[in-house]
Amino acid sequence: MIASPRRIVVAGGGTAGWMAAAAIARTMGRTAEVTLIESDAIGTVGVGESTIPPLVTYNRLLGIGEADFMRATQATFKLGILFDGWKDGTDRYFHSFGTTGQDHWSAGFQHFWMNGRERGHDAAYDAYCLELVAAMEGKFAHLPDERMNYAYQLDSSLYAQFLRRMAEGDGTRRIEGKIARVALDGETGDVAALHLESGVVVEGDLFLDCTGFRALLIEQALHTGYDDWSHFLPCDSAIAVQTENVRPPVPYTRAMAHDAGWQWRIPLQHRTGNGIVYCSRYLDRDAALERLLGNVEGTVLTEPNNIRFVTGARRRQWHRNVVAIGLSGGFMEPLESTSIHLIQRAILRLIRMMPGGAISPRDVAEFNDQQFADMEQIRDFLILHYKATNRRDSPFWRQCAAMEVPESLAQKIALFRETGRVFRRNEELFAENSWVQVMLGQGIEPAANHPIADKLPDEELARFLGTLRENVARTVAGLPAHADYVAQYCGG
Numbered sequence: 001m002i003a004s005p006r007r008i009v010v011a012g013g014g015t016a017g018w019m020a021a022a023a024i025a026r027t028m029g030r031t032a033e034v035t036l037i038e039s040d041a042i043g044t045v046g047v048g049e050s051t052i053p054p055l056v057t058y059n060r061l062l063g064i065g066e067a068d069f070m071r072a073t074q075a076t077f078k079l080g081i082l083f084d085g086w087k088d089g090t091d092r093y094f095h096s097f098g099t100t101g102q103d104h105w106s107a108g109f110q111h112f113w114m115n116g117r118e119r120g121h122d123a124a125y126d127a128y129c130l131e132l133v134a135a136m137e138g139k140f141a142h143l144p145d146e147r148m149n150y151a152y153q154l155d156s157s158l159y160a161q162f163l164r165r166m167a168e169g170d171g172t173r174r175i176e177g178k179i180a181r182v183a184l185d186g187e188t189g190d191v192a193a194l195h196l197e198s199g200v201v202v203e204g205d206l207f208l209d210c211t212g213f214r215a216l217l218i219e220q221a222l223h224t225g226y227d228d229w230s231h232f233l234p235c236d237s238a239i240a241v242q243t244e245n246v247r248p249p250v251p252y253t254r255a256m257a258h259d260a261g262w263q264w265r266i267p268l269q270h271r272t273g274n275g276i277v278y279c280s281r282y283l284d285r286d287a288a289l290e291r292l293l294g295n296v297e298g299t300v301l302t303e304p305n306n307i308r309f310v311t312g313a314r315r316r317q318w319h320r321n322v323v324a325i326g327l328s329g330g331f332m333e334p335l336e337s338t339s340i341h342l343i344q345r346a347i348l349r350l351i352r353m354m355p356g357g358a359i360s361p362r363d364v365a366e367f368n369d370q371q372f373a374d375m376e377q378i379r380d381f382l383i384l385h386y387k388a389t390n391r392r393d394s395p396f397w398r399q400c401a402a403m404e405v406p407e408s409l410a411q412k413i414a415l416f417r418e419t420g421r422v423f424r425r426n427e428e429l430f431a432e433n434s435w436v437q438v439m440l441g442q443g444i445e446p447a448a449n450h451p452i453a454d455k456l457p458d459e460e461l462a463r464f465l466g467t468l469r470e471n472v473a474r475t476v477a478g479l480p481a482h483a484d485y486v487a488q489y490c491g492g
Contacts, residue, residue, distance in 0.1 A: 006033070008024060008204060008205070008208065009036075009202055010208045011207060011211050012209070012212065014038070015340060017160075017208075017326075018159075019163055019340075022170070023058075035204070037174075038174070038175075038176070039176065049153060049266050050081075051341070053150060053151045054341055054429075066490075070154075070490035071490045071492040073152075074155050074492075075153060077485075078150060078151040079251045080253075081095045081336070082135075082254045083257070085258075086441070087389060088391060093440070093442075094252070098131030099433050101129075106450065108422065108432055110440075111452070112453045112461070112464065112465070114449040114453070115461070116453075116462075119458060121465055127472065129437075133472050134251070135251050140482040141480055147475075150251075153273075154268065179197075180197045189222075190321040191221060191320070191321055209324045209329075210328065212326065212327040213309065213331070218314065218316075224315075226310070228311075232311075232403065233382055236279060236310060237279070237308055238333075239306050241305070242271050242272065242301045242302045243296050243297060244298035244301060245267065245268075249272075253265065255335060258291065259393060260279050260288075261278035263291075269491065269492075272298060277334070282394065282395055309331050311379075313329065313330030315368065317371045318368055321359060323346070325346050325350075326346075329346065335385060336382060336430075342375070342378075349367055374428075377429060378429060383406070387405050387409070388444050389401055412435065418446070420446030420449050420450065422439075
């Protein structure tokens with residue numbers, strides 16, 4: 001006998017809601033009835049426009065054609081993030097999505113590069129990374145061996161619309177309306193139904209809270225609590241605006257530090273996304289807006305969108321029959337473009353743990369442990385950008401430099417500073433090359449390299465390093481301009 005379809009109710013639309021609905025409807029098919037409730041009158045945060053490579057995999061899993069998706073979302077390609085002014089206020093470095101050089105099984109490439117510097121090979125670490133060099137030269141193409149690692153810069157509102165069409169095509173039912181009340185089951189304490197202002201009552205078996213910072217189900221109804229990490233990441237405000245393009249879009253996002261936070265610039269096909277992230281203790285809203293508008297390029301197209309947030313996470317992002325997806329489960333500031341990734345991660349994890357009957361407490365506990373570990377690891381990577389700095393030019397940066405950091409991050413920094421080593425744990429998002437690029441970029445210089453690098457004779461080391469650089473340079477020289485490739489591949 002075939003079991004009745006599980007009734008899955010998605011509370012809230014936007015990127016989180018429609019990513020969830022689209023993935024579940026397409027993956028689960030007739031085993032799930034998906035209903036999404038959203039109100040056109042309720043806005044969304046709308047800052048998740050810069051992504052990281054796992055979204056490429058997510059779209060492929062759902063059978064989404066890349067060119068169609070990019071055309072619909074006015075997307076461009078992204079090879080990494082350019083950081084301006086984070087080390088001392090005048091510097092810049094690049095965090096790419098690729099690998100740098102060639103590792104040995106016993107040691108990462110950075111050890112051979114450091115050893116080479118001691119022997120007079122003065123080429124920058126950047127010169128050995130294909131994605132980095134291509135980004136700085138404004139070039140991109142799909143390579144036959146998928147050697148170029150990339151993500152997207154996209155219009156998140158258009159992405160939600162694209163996913164809505166897909167989800168509804170796969171059977172998702174959308175209900176327009178505002179949630180007035182969350183009804184709980186008197187015996188179990190589970191959510192039984194959502195009562196809308198219109199009088200419509202929506203019952204379900206599993207509820208996904210995609211209501212953003214409001215967290216109507218997971219917090220307002222179930223009171224799960226929140227771990228506040230603002231003592232590690234003190235920025236608590238952002239303002240976003242969109243501007244006209246004034247030049248061809250480049251294949252990277254910019255993160256420009258200022259004396260109380262940082263500013264982003266994300267080039268799409270049809271416009272540029274801009275925003276300022278700041279700590280309200282050191283900069284008020286009016287001054288932040290003035291600074292943002294004074295540092296954008298092109299005509300401003302939208303009214304400023306003011307956002308207040310508290311960086312942190314819920315330890316229980318699945319509680320009873322409610323799963324928090326997106327901002328309702330926590331917030332990591334957009335410095336490393338992880339917002340959409342965390343949505344994706346939660347959705348795919350839920351699908352893998354989708355209950356066939358009664359919800360298993362073991363599944364719930366495992367889901368929560370994995371979600372929280374993901375967010376802690378991302379938190380540590382974000383803190384690194386603020387903590388490892390030589391900036392002392394403002395109270396904000398002095399606070400960041402002086403703050404105590406989690407032991408997990410302190411160990412990682414100390415290990416790299418002493419030995420040049422980085423170890424990836426438990427499938428954490430950011431791999432060794434990401435940590436190396438950011439730590440070097442922020443000014444952390446290892447005191448020693450792995451002794452295996454000393455083993456290479458001078459001529460062999462010179463040949464090894466030279467070949468790697470030449471391969472990168474030759475490949476990049478053969479790539480088209482990013483803007484030309486986008487226009488030909490997915491322009492519209």
